[in-house]
Amino acid sequence: MRVHAQRAGALLGGLSFPALSLADWTVNMTPGVTGTSNDIFDLHMTIFWICVAIGVVVFGIMFWSIFAHRKSQGAKPANFHENTLVEVLWTTIPLVILVIMAIPATTTLIDMYDTTESDIDIKVTGYQWKWQYEYINEDFGYFSNLSTPSDQIRNRQAKGENYLLEVDNPMVIPVGKKVRFLLTANDVIHSWWVPDFGVKKDAIPGFINEAWTRVDEPGTYRGQCTELCGKDHGFMPVVVKAVPEEEYNSWVAEQRAAAEKERELTQKDWTMEELMERGEQAYATACAACHQADGSGAPPAFPALKGSAIAVGDITDHIDIVVNGKPGTAMQAFGGQLNEADLAAIITYERNAWGNNVGDMVTPKEIFDYKNEQ
Amino acid sequence: MSAVADTHAQDHHHGPASGISRWLLTTNHKDIGSMYLMFSFAMFLLGGTMAMVIRAELFQPGLQIVQPEFFNQMTTMHGLIMVFGAVMPAFVGLANWMVPLMIGAPDMALPRMNNWSFWLLPCAFLILVSTLFMEGGAPNFGWTFYAPLSTTYGPPSTTFFIFAIHIMGVSSIMGAINVIATILNMRAPGMTLMKMPMFVWTWLITAFLLIAVMPVLAGVVTMMLMDINFGTSFFNAAGGGDPVLFQHVFWFFGHPEVYIMILPAFGAISHIIPAFSRKRLFGYASMVYAVGAIALLSFLVWAHHMFTVGVPVAGQLFFMYATLLIAVPTGVKVFNWVATMFRGSLTFEAPMLFAVAFVILFTIGGFSGLMLAIAPADFQYHDTYFVVAHFHYVLVPGAIFGIFASAYFWLPKWTGHMYDETLAKTHFWLSFVGMNLAFFPMHFLGLAGMPRRIPDYALQFADFNMVSSIGAFMFGSTQLLFLLIVVKCVRGGEKAAAKAWEGAEGLEWTVPSPAPYHTFSTPPEVK
Known part of the structure; x- marks a missing residue:
């Protein structure tokens, strides 16, 4: 089944775009590298071919009508407008197809949900x-x-x-x-x-x-x-x-x-220069996406830090907002995301970069104590 | 009620008022219908312009034209405007124009409310569009506005967005009440329910769907309003709330909503295909039951939009089976349309072209819907461009082509002139090619792994994105041609007969073209 489905997929891709079958023109899902992804790929190809088959029949009849039953070809309209047998058939046959389709889908789904006995x-x-x-x-x-x-x-x-x-x-x-x-x-x-x-x-x-x-x-x-x-x-x-x-x-x-x-970094004694250097890097990874590398932010969602009341104000408030975030805004609590060294470095950096020049610093140990007091 | 109608009947000089007050104060279903249609087309162009911005940014990898913040505003506003501003009002406009004419009623049952429900819409969209100019920008969390992105993390303009949604909801509910009241009370003598035209049937069912789910939408945005402004925690996990609750409530509205956007098109197509096949609609009764079944099932499938949120496996299976079941009545409808064409006497004027394309392309959208219903496979398709391709296939050649087909079909009745057939066919073919070029490659992009709602993408997606953008520009610019065709048709053209199409059936073709300002002051007899 799986091999057939893969071959069929490759054939379909190759047939539709012979000249373009380069990597960039991928038209189908890839089977992937796990049992689950292969099962999904099989389901995907099965339902795809079912759709193709139904499409061929339905559109085939439709195109036949479009070509053969044109008024310009002298077609005279027939008079039928219902047929119980046909209507019952085209209600039940799709139902049967769907039941057949639902069985492997159910098996795969149950397997996907089995998260027990993990290594x-x-x-x-x-x-x-x-x-x-x-x-x-x-x-x-x-x-x-x-x-x-x-x-x-x-x-x-x-x-x-x-x-x-x-x-x-x-x-x-x-x-x-x-x-x-x-x-x-x-x-x-x-x-x-x-x-x-x-x-x-x-x-x-x-x-x-x-x-x-x-x-x-x-x-x-x-x-x-x-x-x-x-x-x-x-x-x-x-x-x-x-x-x-x-x-x-x-x-x-x-x-x-x-x-x-x-x-161990938390226990080390840090100088201002070391903190500024580490702070610049840590700021770039953790903060710059919102507050921008130059501290200009993107107001109003992401306020500027350059010259901001918090960055040049009382250092305790500054530590508080970085560690605990600001509820109801996009400012996250970074206390749990970053280690003490990075938190101290970022706060020190924000207070002394881009012309903020407050001149003070906070050490990782102080951050550690601050977190513990809370 | 009949006394009022009689007074109008005797007053032969009672035509439209002149000047702006005709439009502001009108209670005439034809005027209101026209306003709905014009408003919807304006919104279609506005939402389309935003789609052009999106496709221009996605033309090549890298950020060229807009920033991610603005890109997200564009995807959000494009979706909201197209759903609530373009598609829904267009169908209400068609209902206003055609339902009274089709059932032999002199007007809608509640004409003043009709005026009010229309005029609420421009107000709502004025508010919604104005958010683009507010500090922090317009809503940027997608048209599905999932919490907590839209609550805790939303821009300040979210409250205005909520207010706009409330007003739209009020407008839709009033419109739906009006349609139901009209259909149930004002049918011409002899028109039993099972003799009603399909468009009237589909709109009756759509109206019930609207009344059922618009309050749910109002509920979910009200909970958002509370979370944002009044300190509640419906959707905030930190306060004991539940972000997934949002999705359940939203999709309980959202899934019936997609049928709200397609059922009236089903109805219109069920008139157009028989008319140009010169043959009665095949299986009228089964068509009615199929629409009813689709509407009922639409309440039982909402969580198929949420297969990846971690619904328990039993729930997952239930929603998968229920969703698969929808394929049965939908299939019945498609088979009936094909059987109607089979052994007919077919001609291909613009309405028929759009209708045939509707059947083929909507079915393709249905096929991808069937694939998405397979829950394990949905884990790969979910939130990729495959989904984007799917819903654009059911909405663009589905809802929008249905609206174009209806517009061309009934334009002669509205204006008294035939539209320019050559231009209309050009409009069709350019739309058809452009639309397929824009949306078909999105299937490939999704299967290759491109997530939706991203402003920039990995290099392997570059080629098909470029094709898609070219198709989108083609489709978008072609729609200006439609404006030209309609303006031309309003201003003049070949005189249309009362029965503008050889194979057309129904009461609307018994009144002169253009339809007089007041029709059916005395109800017609239906045998």
């Missing part, structure tokens, strides 16, 4: 406009941001091969293992989609949705957020690297060590 659990959290991946049993997690340079988007630089489908830190999973995704969101609804896996699930604030996959071929698989989530909805791709198990294990060990190091 690895990854919590996926959607943020405006990035993904956070937390490896629940491994004690580490990180953000995955679009890595396509803004110059490519603004047409000042040639576009790369994976334009808009590349990230700084992809999700990494081992091949051959059942991976369960626990999806939620921090702000608005997002949707996490990897076409090659046949996995698409909404990430909804206040809910935890489940999905799963088992990938057999190592490789890099790319998708995108598919639920409109605001300004940069088109700029939050999903990239998943499926790697052999040994490679995965050593990657996990590295990540755990890195996470431990990150925690």
Whole structure:
């Protein structure tokens, strides 16, 4: 069945566009690399061919009438206007076809919902406009941001091969293992989609949705957020690297060590210059999408930070709004998203960049204490 | 009621008032129908202009013309204006003009309310369009305005948007009450329900759908209003609310809404195909039952728009089966139209061209709908361009071609002149080619993995996007030709007979063309 469906799909694509069967003119879904995605592809091709068959019959009769029963050809109208047998037939036959179609669809759906007995659990959290991946049993997690340079988007630089489908830190999973995704969101609804896996699930604030996959071929698989989530909805791709198990294990060990190091950063003594340097980078990833790299913002939704009352005012208020956000606005609580070093660096940077020049700074330790007091 | 009609009948000089007051104060169903149609065409051009902005930005990868913020405003406003400003008012306009003429009534049952429900619309759209010029811009959360993007994260203009939706809803509900009151009370003697023209039947059912779901829409936007301005948390998870509740309520309105936008077109097509096939409509009774079945089923399928939100598997299966079931009555309608054409005596004037294209292309939209109904496959199609292709196939060659077919069919009755057939055929062919060029490649884009509502895309989507944009520009600019054809037809042209088309049947063809300002002051007899 599956092989036939794939061949048929390829044949269809080839027949319709013989001269154009280059990669860019893809006309059909790809079967993907998981059992689920292959099942979906089979369903897709089956229902497609059913539609084609019905279409051929119905449009065939219609075109026959259009050519043969023209007034200009001397056609005289017949007088019939009902026929119970025909009407019963064309009500029941489609019904039977639909029942036949519903059976494999039901089986596939039940299989897709079976998230039990997973080997690895990854919590996926959607943020405006990035993904956070937390490896629940491994004690580490990180953000995955679009890595396509803004110059490519603004047409000042040639576009790369994976334009808009590349990230700084992809999700990494081992091949051959059942991976369960626990999806939620921090702000608005997002949707996490990897076409090659046949996995698409909404990430909804206040809910935890489940999905799963088992990938057999190592490789890099790319998708995108598919639920409109605001300004940069088109700029939050999903990239998943499926790697052999040994490679995965050593990657996990590295990540755990890195996470431990990150925690030590909080205890370190920081100078103003170090904070400013770290702050510029962290600001670019976490804040610049809304408040802009030059701090000019996009009022009224995203206020300017340059010369703003908070950025040049009392530092406690500044820490409060960055750590806790501002309810009812697009300003998120970054306390849980960023580590203490980044929070301290960003706040220090915002107070001293773009001519704000307040001159004061806050250290990661102070942020740590501030969070604990709350 | 009949006393009022009689007074009018004796007053032979009672024509339209002159000047602006004719239009502001009119209670005449023909004037109000014309205003609805003109308003809807204006909105069609406005919404179309926004579509051109969208397609221009998507012509090439990269951001060229607009910023993502404005792009989102364009997709949102395009959808809202086309749904609530172009398609729905066009059908209300057709109902105003044709329902009384088809059932032999002198006017709509509630003429003053008729005037009020029309004049609310320009007010609502003035508010909606003015949001484009407000600080923070127009609504930017898609025409489906999912919370919390539209509540906690919406622009300040959202409250104006909510008010505009409320006014549109009031207008639609009043229009629907009027249609029901007219059809149930004012049919000519002898016109039993099962003798009613199909257009009247489909509008009767549409009107019930409107009354059932517009209050639900009003409810959901009111909850938004509360969340935004009065501190409630209907849709805010942080306050104990539920963002998914929004989607359930919205789509409980939204799915019947898509039938509201197509059923009257079904009705009109059921007049046009028999007229140009010179043969009675095949299976009248089954057509009526099919429309009724579609309307009832439309209340049971809303969650098929939400297959990826995490509905439990049992619910998922229920909504999949119910959705598949809709294909049966819809199929019956298509088969009946084809059987009507079969062994007829066919000619292909503009209304018939649009009607035949309607049947073929709407069916293609139906096929993709069937594919989308398969829940596991929907996980791949959902929120991609495949969906965009699907609903544009049912709305553009469905609703819009249905409206064009109706307009050409009844223009001779409205204006007293035949339209320019050559220009109309040109309009058809350019629309047909442009529309397919614009929307067919969207199937491919969706299957290849392009999400909807994005201002920029990965390079593998570039070629088909360019084709699609070219088609869209072609389709969009062609619509100015329609304006020219209608203006030309209003100003002059070959005189139309009372029965403008050889095969046309029905009471509307028994009154002179153009239809006098007052018709059927004495009810006709229907045998």
